[in-house]
Amino acid sequence: EGKINYKGGKYTVKAKKEGASLVGTAKAQENSFSFTFKSGGVFQAGSDTARLQKIPFPNLGAKWAGEKITLQADNRSGNTYSGKLSLNGQEMTFKGHIDGWKLEGDIIMPNNKEKDFTLEPEGNGLVFQAGSFVEVLSPNTAVTDIKNLSNPVTAVAQPVTQPVAQPTVQPVAQPAQTAVGGNIIAQLGNGLSIEMVAIQPGTFTMGSPFSERHRDGDEAQHQVTISQPFWIAKHEVTQGQYQALMGINPAEVKHGVGADCPVYNVTWNDAINFCAKLTEIERTAGRLPAGYEYTLPTEAQWEYACRAGTTTSYNNGRDITGEEISRGLGEVCWYEYNSRDKVHPVGQKQPNAWGLYDMHGNVSEWCLDWYGGYTAGAATDPTGPNAGSERVKRGGSYDSDADDCRAAAREDEEPFDASDSCGFRVALAPVK
Incomplete structure (x- = not known):
């Protein structure tokens, strides 16, 4: 408990520790707001900041x-x-x-x-x-x-406590839920869920044209048909969702910690294990569509979902204007130009035409495929090479330049490597 000065007004604070944050309420006589106090001395309250004004402990602990x-x-x-x-x-x-x-x-x-x-x-x-x-x-x-000695009211006396291991919460089986438009809600328990957006079959042009600025040589355009419907998560998997299912949060404060921020520092294998556990839970609860499993999207599924019918560099209809900074990209993307070198809560930017958020930036996303050259000519439901040494990552991240956030841009990384800018998004797709 204590007091803060926020927008010139004084508020009484009540909060509790949740992970690396303080979560609670700040109240004045006539109004109040909810907040999450993050570490570092300056605390985020919505889009504004609040600074600690006075804490009633005289000593530095x-x-x-x-x-x-x-x-x-x-x-x-x-x-x-x-x-x-x-x-x-x-x-x-x-x-x-x-x-x-x-x-x-x-x-x-x-x-x-x-x-x-x-x-x-x-x-x-x-x-x-x-x-x-x-x-x-x-x-x-x-x-x-x-x-x-100089300011006895602003330092906090607190004993140090070692982190207490939290037991993994097993999701509770609940009746299947379907949202508007055929979306599916995957239940994680404890009030947490993942909304899966229904994606209908179709044909699109994968890759980038020779005329696209700052394209790479591994983006050869070719026609791809997605022959079966699938679902893909509306948002990147968050730290709260990952911890609910896996019992840990691998994120670091340096690059952003928060239940609603995308998880990162996860390997391709970690992402696959998350999907396998989610599949097991949903199948046991009777919520899994027959013949489907939770997995990572294939590279083709990812680009099809990202583009949402567009053929431009980005899914808001804009083409790239500069290698590092691109006009209009900030509407849909957290990248090096606007991210302040950290992840941000999912869903803050504009979605694409199919209702998917953060397909560009925030964290790059693991795909199912091994990385390799595209198959020449048209393809139906491609899954990439049969073997390789690196897996595909897509979308770019908070520390990417504009060119690496394009819908066609490809990255690769070894499946046992974890990066502070790479996470994942789950798909519900036909069993392969």
């Missing part, structure tokens, strides 16, 4: 664990902290100040010599790595009497 010390403090430069460390039974005086998200200063050694140190953020910005000169022989050695 810290606790050693191995060679790490966990601290919580505001990030304004100039705040000075002083106290004592007990290391291996010896008491040392500690003096330091916040510089951005670093804690810098001196440790007075038992021989009265001063030792410079910098505690730098690691992980979510609350864990600071001590320099190699600090030898903590006993984990969880107490840090005592650390006071904020």
Whole structure:
């Protein structure tokens, strides 16, 4: 609990920790809003920001664990902290100040010599790595009497707790649900689900024309027929969905953490395992259409769904205008130009004509196929080469230039590699 200053007004905050975020409400006399406070000192509330104004704890809290010390403090430069460390039974005086998200200063050694140190953020910005000169022989050695000398109301006194392993929640079988237009809802339990958009069979031109700017040589145009209906997820698989099914969230705060953000740092094999588990759950619950399974989309299915009837570089009807930045791409895509080097909650950009979001950017998406050259001539339901060393990725990501976010752009990566910009989107397709 505490207070924040938001748009010039003061709000009382009540929140609880969920993963790496604080989730709760902020209330004033006449209005309130929900929020998620993310790590780093500046917290996101909708499209605006809110800064911590006052937290009613006078001390800076810290606790050693191995060679790490966990601290919580505001990030304004100039705040000075002083106290004592007990290391291996010896008491040392500690003096330091916040510089951005670093804690810098001196440790007075038992021989009265001063030792410079910098505690730098690691992980979510609350864990600071001590320099190699600090030898903590006993984990969880107490840090005592650390006071904020210059601003005693803004630092937080909090004990460090080790993350508690959360049990995997098994989805609960529920009656099959069908949305408007034949969409299917895959149930994950705990109120989480994946909406699958129905895609009808059809024929389209896959690849890019020679006239498309910044195209690559592996995008030869050819006619492809998708002969059977399939479903594809409306959104990229989110971190909340992945954790609900797999019991972990591999995302990093550096590139974006949030239940509604796309999952990343997953291998092709991880994505396949997610699909297999979802298939098992939906089949057991009696919700799986006969002859279908949850899987990754083939490269052809992905491009067919991405284009949604368009023949331009992007599915909003625009062609690429520049290699790094392209006019109008920001309407449908988080990419290097507008992403601030991180993922964003799914569904914030415009969907394509078939109601699919983030087919361009945010995270690149694993496809089922091995990477290889296209088959010459027309093809029906192609699935790529029979073998290979890399799998296909599509769509580009938050750290991609405009040319890599085109509907025809292709990438490849080894199936056991995980990237901080690659996730996936599930398909419900005929069993192969």
